[in-house]
Amino acid sequence: MDMSEESFNYVGERFADLQMLRYRLDDFDKLTLRQKSLIYCLAKATLYGRDITFDEFGKYNLKIRKTLEAVFCLYKGNRNCADFEALTVYMKRVWFSNGIYHHYGTEKFEPGFSEEFFRKAVKSVDASRLPIDDGSVDALLNEICPVIFDPTILPKRVNKADGEDLIRTSACNYYSGVSQREVEDFYAAKKNGDGPQPSWGLNSTLVKDEKGIHEEVWRENGKYGKAINKIIYWLTEALQYAESKEQKHVIELLIKYYRTGDLADFDKYSIEWVKEKGDSIDFINGFIEVYGDPLGLKGSWEGIVEYRDNKATARAATIAANAQWFEDHSPVDPRFRKPVVKGVSANVICAAMLGGDEYPSSAIGINLPNAEWIRSEYGSKSVTISNLTHAYSMAAKGNGFKEEFIIDEPTLRLIEKYGDVCDDLHTDLHECLGHGSGQLLPGTDPDALKNYGNTIEEARADLFGLYYIADPKLVELGLLNSNDAFKAQYYEYIMNGLMTQLVRIRPGHNIEEAHMRNRALIAQWARDTNPEIIEIVKKEGKSFVRINDYEALRRVFAKQLAEIQRIKSEGDFMAARNLVEKYAVKVDKTIHKEVLERYNRLNIAPYKGFINPVLTPIKDEKGNITDIAVDYTEDYEHQMLRYSNEYATLI
Template sequence: MENNTFAFAGERFADLQMLRYCLNGFEQLSLQQKKYIYYLAKATLTGRDITTDQFGKYNLPIRKLLENVYLHFPGDRESKDFLAMTVYLKRVWFSNGIYHHYGCEKFQPDFSESWLRKAVDDTPFESLPGNYRSKQEMMDVLCPVIFDPNVLPKRVNQADGEDLVKTSACNYYEGVTQQEAEKYYEQLRRQAGGNEQPSFGLNSKLVKKGGKLVEERYTADGLYGEAIRKIVCWLDKAREVAENEQQRRVIALLTDYYRTGDLKLFDKYSIEWLRENEGDVDFINGFIEVYGDPLGLKGSWEGIVEYKDNVATERTRKIASNAQWFEDHSPVDPRFRKAKVKGVSAKVICAAMLGGDEYPSSAIGINLPNADWIRARYGSKSVTIGNLTEAYNQAAKGSGMNEEFVIDEETRALIRKYGDLCDDLHTDLHECLGHGSGQLLPGTSPDALKAYGSTIEEARADLFGLYYLADDKLVELGLTPDKEAYKSQYYHYMMNGLMTQLVRIKPGHVIEEAHMRNRALIARWCYAHGNGTVEMVKRDGKTYVRINDYQRLRQLFAELLAEIQRVKSEGDYETARQLVEEYGIKVDADLHKEVLERYRQLNIAPYKGFLNPKMIAVTDDHGEITDIRLDYSESYEEQMLRYSKEYATL
């Protein structure tokens, strides 16, 4: 496969389809840049076991158990149970554990417990995962977790009124209640005082020992130490071939943070990372996003290596260079705007390697750091991941989704003409400006919205992008070709929020994931408050979205953005709860049934994920690296088994 060949769809199983992404322009990078990417990629892949363990305390032994059976089972490998176990294992690989990567519900296996117990008895094990003393003990512990739907059923529970810590299976707390955890971190914030506090809890597990709460920090000599030491080793190698002195400074701060667990060092690293914009290569490596914690405090481990797409970056540069204009003209209360926007940088990048919580399912845009005070004082760095977006767009062509769900040919033509462009622009606006816009009022805790914080923040960024997508400023800047283009995104967004994202929900379930809740909240609020601006109409027995007034819809986005920003700035927990609970969670059973049936006939996998390229170091007779070769031929099974062998750390 040539380096410039475009991404294509690969293996499909369960509700998932694997895609390949290409490293366009990689061959034109210098040898030093390629080596830098190679070592950063190694650091990115080395944290895999950390993420799997964070997502559930039994995930790693279950994965290792199933891999051993898959590799060494001597029985009938074409039997229904073995094939069902293979699909289950592939889902475990994809989700970094036994819980759905999006809905967070536990997978229900299509093979029997009795079959698995016998398969384990018949299969040789070099060593038992999880330090179990016998196969019997191992199976007695793991089988209820795998087979009993009532044992640890949800990775992240967001149900209002329940103890979210006790009812979530994620491995961030042990023996702790929600009230205890919230009180513990509130005390830390009060003791620290000031407005420039570290992100308490980000890099630790909170456990109760001897009746006292203790943080077990993720450090080179602490929890996950074996994995972190290897990550640091690869980062040290990368530091030796970095493009500039600032990159070397950034890596040094990151490795010092990994060694000590000092969150103030993480803040220093984040600030210096923001200041590095000269090199073409960049990376994210660490405990970053908090969606996997029901309290929104603890970071899941992730890694991305990237290099700049200089041509596409011109688009985001125009947006970033006008950040102050967008902030000044935002429809929110002036009290909540930033008087001076600082340090906004944005670029379109090519992903070179994905790891941890960004693999195989990855974001297509990133805005960091997450600390509000750092954003306010130093700015933020935004990226749109162009080669992943292209892969998604390529996979969607000819799927039949628009033909089935878009109301008429006129609207479909609008989406065909402007859809990809406006999707990219909305992502750019969301990441480059939306997350970095606005400010908290003095004294407002960044964690005041608690379990609803992630949904509100994503809604805020989405609304910022939607509002400005229809602005004449984008035409003036040459980002949209005319005043009609935005309509493609408005229609697609409302259709998705009101209808088509329901294909990702099982019958009888509610919406759980923060991004999905955000889209439902926006679409349903506008539908409810628009007085006919948006309608749900029936044609030939099928439901469609119809937008009667696009400019009025823009005004609705503005009104909701103003309220969402107020909620965020003031830390209005009760209104956040009401908005999310009323508009973001519930599912209309009849509409859901209809959407699922129509979607089923299209035979499309609702979720996509990515296979990484295999990077091969070419060396001379002295062992010196002379090139980095890319191999795109590795299958999903081969890649996952190789990672489990080469990057086994826990």
């Protein structure tokens, strides 16, 4: 269904702290039938990974989801009562977060309905629709009710608290029966120190049982095999529509990896994926990001199907073409710079389908692969997702947020003029060059920073972008048209790191998520060490950020980048720990309370996520595909129930 920009409704349902949005597939109609058919097959492969992500994020997630859905669909009692309405909201939050833990803070949701109501409701529905194995409905309830209702049982999906056993205190389903020390020792023993190392542990569950400590590998004939078989089927279907022999080879390598589970096959796939740059359609499909593991080892399953935004890609291509200049002029110690930057590519893309850990909440920029040695030898691919950032921008129009938190009218006008372009540019610099910049010293373990590694890596990429967005080189390259434009990004970044991102934190809680910790680290560190540059001032009883010297702030970012790169390059765990614990974890309770009160008055949901479009093949009387139709009208509830039915594989 084609809709004009003026008639397209970006904003969908809102519940709890969440706002659902829609994204457009701009210029999809201009793609060839072959390209559309390739996108369709890759989209099916993306959606079939959903159950994997749910199971990775918690041992009981799938059983709880299916039980909630059965009650929601079949319950014949009073559906207007407070308990049923609370159960509905709880279920929608479970859908959004791929489980019972908040997608950002990773704390367990508090059900707003009673256990008594839940037990009666479950017993009232057709037992054949419940996830019962060989037991009874009572056995199911006795298994899942403590997990739902007892706040002391498996309270956090990812625990990063300093000084605790991060494996035993995290509810993510990557480990069974092992301690943090046992995990670290198991994977340390695999690293022989000779040449490039695979991403040990990326695609397996580490289990301790009567056989000892061993891995259950996620592959075709292993754990998650039922889902992986479906993914393989649709990847195989995609082969006939590949745009080039190189793209076909990439897909074949991914299929092989899914069949063997061999990380050496994953590395071969990743290398060829990086090298394949000429086609318009691309995708991410697999066990990729490690933020859901407190030790940063296990990859959550995710999928994105994308096609190039040719007009906007010119911006990213300019950055990529000058990658060596940026590396050579970085303020870090020359020992930590790459002498030769290889294989950097950058595209601005339109997402065509989101799945797994990228759905409903998605990144707006991605740089892969994550393996340091592949980045060094073969380069990386970077994407900025233009139709998602556009949806965010359209949904934010007129919500009053900037007027409430920006200090004065001149700063507000500056941000209105340059904010969007600087946001996109900072994302490009972060993904295209930041993550791909620098190098580890010989002998440095890429996992040396352990639970602080993700925060340090995100800080490194953000600081790279912050430093260079103020460089006259960007005006010279035509990426910005004013030497003052960077101030919009600096102000919004510091305001977010010091104040406004706190709307996502519950009162009394610490900052947990790696990206939020990264922003707090940079902003708090800069303010604490340079109070003459960054202040929080009062105006009419409200707190505001004031930046007194933007050029001086750039020099602060340069020093921070140099230190963060040193920590990364040398694997300095203690320095990483000290910085993160000092600046990135604790919350100023007074500021937090004020920010929440001001934000709540605006009635804005702090988190956004996306409803996927529906792709449907149009066939002629002989069964041949003649087109792929796009429909944006499916609502959140219908989409989630349909996915749970159509793409169910593990339960």
